Amino acid sequence: MKLEFHGLSKQFDQGRVILQPMDFCDEVHTLAIIGPSGGGKSTLLRIIGGLLPPSSGTLSINGEELPKEEEGLQRYRKKLGFVFQQGGLFRHLSARENIVLPLTKVHGYSETEAGKRADELLERFGLGADGHKKPAALSGGQQQRVAIARAIAAKPGILLLDEPTSALDPEYTTEVLDIVNELKEEGLDFIIVTHEMGFARHACEKAAFLCEGKLMEYGSGSEIFDAPKSEQLKNFLGRLLEWNM
């Protein structure tokens, strides 16, 4: 994907600045956004996903500008898949219905086609027997796998993941990250906001470090993790290592 933005910023109505104006332009397949909490990572991902309007600046993916009006935004979002930290599944629907409903109502699949696609994905992610269950009856890891299945069901160009494993136990974290990695190997581009530095470093082509609303550093895994330049990134990585085995 070619991701490009200029002068992109976000401040909320009360005047709190979340993102300072930032520029970015690169062609990248898989991108990790890392940084301390409150640094603006999720906000940036939501802007890229067309879920939150920026306060200023322009953004484009693969040459397509982020629309401003609601109708254009709906078309724009249709081409993306989004996975939330948690609570992203519709809780009144079963796992299977969560996948089927957007396919039929948004992407024009027939009921049978959508059902087939949902079963195929559930089977693939090891959820073949759980399709009828409501989110509340699934474990956190299962919920996230369903969320990923729903996000990729309509074969989006890009998958956006907002801390998909932050609410999970370590064992579930691995199963979810394995899936993302598998999808990468099939050629799906993604942008992931994550605290899993191992994944950011080894599974993602590039990483961006966001801190205090600024895009502080950007580069390949070795550039970011082996040769951090800014004090903030050094501090951030140092803190993460403190309790490492």
Added chain:
Amino acid sequence: MKLKELFVSKKGEEVPLWKAAFSMLLTCVLVVLFFWVSLIRIDYAADFSFLPDFRQRIWSGFWMTVLISVASMLLSLALGILSAAGRSCRILVLRYLCSLYVTFIRGTPLIMQIYLFYYIVGTAWGIENRFAAGVLILSVFEGAYISEIIRGSLLSMDESQLEAARAVGFTKKQTLRYVIFPQMVARTLPALTGQFASVIKDSSLLSMISVIELTQAMREISAGNLKLVESYLFLGVLYLVLTLPVAFISKRLERRFQYEA
């Protein structure tokens, strides 16, 4: 030890059926005994033999209550939805009108509203049919409570569900239809059903404007033969016949939708 076990449930234990049945029976016996003794103390010999003679009137009063309740429930639901929506309306006069309505109705007793609406508003605008007036007044009253139920569940609508709806590409209309509406139903249905029990009970106050529903029928009968105790006891039983199933359904719905809202 053995004897104590019969009466006391173990901590965290689900009460076994026989134990529950035993204590339930005991409770009923105690309550009946209390009223029995009360009747003996006032030296009252209860005699229900007059009831069959008034079969016809009681029956038609009973149906009137059912009719008023069902009609009021439907109308109050409409009023509740409209006023709940109206309270976030951008036309300020409408918004304040809806707030004022809910605040006023919830803050004053039904009996005062019945008199006010029937004798002043009803007379002024020529609503003379007591049934229609009764249904209208009761609906206005219950509508304010339903408005609160609906507004409460609208406000507790999880932002993450709405964001997920946008993320999968739903339009505003689709979000309303496929996400907000079903979740609202799941969340409000148990409370709404419970409110229906209130409608049934509150309809008894319409006897004040001589709508001949169940309570008024019983009042008239007991005024004739002075069998007050028997009449009102039986009246209570008849209301329970209506409200208990409604309460039961409400409980069932609550359990069914527990994980969906």
